[in-house]
Amino acid sequence: MTQTATPGEHDQSSGPVQDILGRLEQVSQARTVTLGDVVAAFGARSFLPMLMVPALLLISPLSGIPLFSSVCGLTISLVAAQMLWPGRDSLWLPARLMRQQVRGVRARQAVARLDRLGRWLDGHARRRFAPLVTGAGGRAVLGAACLFAGSVIPLFELVPFTSSLLGLAVLLIATGLMTRDGLFAVLGLVVVVIAPLVPLLALGVAVDPGPGGAI
Template sequence: MTDHISITDLVNRVSHASDDDQTSVAQIVQALGQTSFLPNMMIPALAVVSPLSGVPLFSSICGLTIALVAVQMLIQRDHIWLPDFLMRKHLRTQRVRKATDWMKKPARFLDRITKERLRLLVHRPFLWVTQLICLLCGLTMPFLELVPFTSSLMGVVVCLFAFGMLARDGLFTLLGLGALGGVGWAAARLIA
């Protein structure tokens, strides 16, 4: 697991990943670090929660990125691999900066309230369960894109889990489980 990194720092890294008109996924991964699995999972999850989730195919790209990072965490790779077609995807830098500006206030709040607690929930064997749930959430995002902004719900769950792992704060893992339960309950009510 990586050392504790502030979410505000991660958001700033993404904001400054490119000085060009376009920012690629490869530039964002490079800014976050090839060995930084949790930041590379958290940033797409935060992005899906942002207004960017309304951009066509954006949630699918973020979901696939989350799923690929989660798989690699589960098999304990030492660095991130993402396929070329994902690494070459671009967004306008202006949109990226607008989204990261939107993320800064919640990031500062999260950085202030975090501390190491309920450590059992952020270490193996429970850590594998959390990573598996993140993988499944990422895989559902492309399907949720059919209904605009619903992938944001899965993004919230992944954000809570990733933040819990990053900060070693099991309280966020519990909140993630609660959010997942709430999403499951809402889906069951809609189907029934």
């Protein structure tokens, strides 16, 4: 049942991404916020929201905190792996990961910065190419893509924009799964393929600066 919105919360007409941001906004009212607090807010059976939350945070200014992207990537890979696990209906995360925390004020600022993105995603998501996200094969491919994205994020954390691109990819896939929008899911897969090329291109430019360049 949808609860009546209170000041500072997203209204009842908001879509799934805005609903998740609204829940994050509520959790961030505390002085410090742990990953365990977020899991408790969404419930241990909420696989897709818990896939979307770290993806959203990777796109926020919080991704600039050292090792924060790695924590988000590990969370994404663990959630995706359990989504692929046949018969798994309850989310498990390591206690050490659940204790990871961020200051509430920084979390609130990050959520506020994501509001426009949430509105855009909810406003443009619609049911299309549904078999891509409803069939067992399609969901397995999407889950594997999220598992891959989460796994490589710690490797590329120091490369600018890479972790945020992979966060965007997972966000698009999760939004596609939640809204039955196969187009969003496919766009997410494309970004998963492209994002890891960024550090390789950056390394190529550094090694070969071009005519007249100096090493």
